[in-house]
Amino acid sequence: MQKGAELYAGKAKTVYETDDPDRLILEFRNDTSAFDGEKVAQLERKGMVNNKFNAFVMDKLAAAGIPCHFEQLLSDNESVVKRLDMIPVECVVRNIAAGSLVRRLGVAEGMELDPPVFEFFLKNDALHDPMINDYHIRAFGWATDQEVETMKALTFKANEVLKQMFLDAGILLVDYKLEFGRYQGGVTLGDEFSPDGCRLWDAESRTKLDKDRFRQGLGGVVEAYEEVAHRLGIELG
Ligand code: 5GP
Numbered sequence: 001m002q003k004g005a006e007l008y009a010g011k012a013k014t015v016y017e018t019d020d021p022d023r024l025i026l027e028f029r030n031d032t033s034a035f036d037g038e039k040v041a042q043l044e045r046k047g048m049v050n051n052k053f054n055a056f057v058m059d060k061l062a063a064a065g066i067p068c069h070f071e072q073l074l075s076d077n078e079s080v081v082k083r084l085d086m087i088p089v090e091c092v093v094r095n096i097a098a099g100s101l102v103r104r105l106g107v108a109e110g111m112e113l114d115p116p117v118f119e120f121f122l123k124n125d126a127l128h129d130p131m132i133n134d135y136h137i138r139a140f141g142w143a144t145d146q147e148v149e150t151m152k153a154l155t156f157k158a159n160e161v162l163k164q165m166f167l168d169a170g171i172l173l174v175d176y177k178l179e180f181g182r183y184q185g186g187v188t189l190g191d192e193f194s195p196d197g198c199r200l201w202d203a204e205s206r207t208k209l210d211k212d213r214f215r216q217g218l219g220g221v222v223e224a225y226e227e228v229a230h231r232l233g234i235e236l237g
Contacts, residue, residue: 001018001019001020001023001025001074001080002018002019003016003018003025004016004017004018004019005017007024011031011033011037011040012028012029012031012032012033012047012050012196013026013027013028013029013192014026014027014029015027018080021083022082022083023071023080023081023082023083024080024081024082024083025074025078025079025080025081026051026078026079026081026192027047027077027078028046028047028048028050028051028054028077028078028079028192028194029047029077030042030043030044030045030046030047032046032196032211032214032221034211034214034215035215036125036128036129037125039214039215041214043214043221043222044222045222045226046196046221046222046225047076047077048076048077048236048237049194049222049225049226049229049236050192050194050195050196050225051073051076051077051078051079052073052076052229052234052235052236052237053193053194053195053225053228053229053234054070054079054192054193054194055070055072055073055079056229056232056234057162057193057194058070058189058193060161060162060165061158061161061162061189061193064157064158064161065157066154066157066158066161066189067154067183067186067187067188067189068188068189069081069082069084069181069183069188069189069190076237081190082183082188083183084180084181084182084183084188084190085181085182085183086179086180086181086190086191087142087143087147087151087179087180087181087182087187088122088123088124088142089120089121089122089123089132089137089142089143089151089179090120090121090122090123090129090177090178090179091118091119091120091151091152091155091177091178091179091180092118092119092120092121092175092176092177092178093116093117093118093155093156093158093159093175093176093178094113094116094117094118094119094174094175095112095113095116095159095163095172095173095174095175096110096111096112096113096172096174096175096199096201097109097110097111097112097113098110098174098175098199098212099175099199099212100131101117101119101175104131110206116156116159118152118155118156119131120132120133120134120136120137121177122136122142123179134148147180147182147187150180150186150187151178151180151187154178154180154187154189155178158176158178158189158193159173159176162176162193165232166200166228166232167203169228169231169232170202170203170204170231171200171201171202171203171209171228171231172200172201172202172203172206173198173199173200174198174199174200174201174210175198175199176193176197176198176199177197177198178191178193179191194225195209195210195211195224195225195228196210196211197211198210199212200228208224209224209225209227209228210224210225210228
């Protein structure tokens with residue numbers, strides 16, 4: 001497969017075309033950002049860790065029957081993926097209160113949410129990714145009702161798979177964000193699943209092992225990601 005022109009550079013990944021119109025190459029960079037790009041840094045090894053983390057998680061989700069865009073690792077920090085027509089919404093599931101939920105509703109961080117909470121956000125940095133609901137998605141035509149139902153169902157299905165997978169490694173899956181796109185008439189999981197887009201706490205100590213270490217200036221960001229990868233048995237090389 002030939003790597004083609006750069007298609008799009010996001011805050012942490014660059015997307016390249018290939019000689020196959022149905023395939024793209026994702027490059028996971030060391031760039032790390034928070035607060036809609038206001039806080040940025042280069043974190044050594046992060047691109048490689050997230051690329052391999054994402055490959056491992058997407059393989060697990062695909063094995064559980066969730067259609068995923070990930071196809072194969074191409075190098076330490078590149079993967080081949082299916083080319084999706086991305087739906088511009090973020091799907092968040094929360095098992096434990098943290099982050100923006102705590103700020104918005106004034107609830108205590110760490111409160112268990114049973115059943116889990118589902119939220120949609122519009123993917124729009126300029127508007128600071130505002131929270132939206134099914135009615136906004138329908139009114140503005142961002143996705144069909146059927147796509148909305150499929151995104152919800154797949155995000156909850158991922159929760160069952162991933163909550164247990166992390167718990168088996170002594171880690172609580174606090175919350176996470178997924179993004180979907182259209183592929184050959186169906187809805188497929190796109191983007192990435194890595195500690196950049198979820199919250200992971202040690203089950204005993206509740207130590208944060210995710211991007212909140214960067215957001216909150218706690219240090220040891222990539223070391224924490226590597227600790228999670230190690231506990232899951234991910235080969236980092
Ligand atoms: P919150 O709404 O609490 O800020 O985020 C909920 C979850 O979704 C967290 O795990 C957070 O990392 C993830 N998340 C929300 N928005 C984004 C985003 O724009 N980029 C990334 N990488 N993760 C996000």
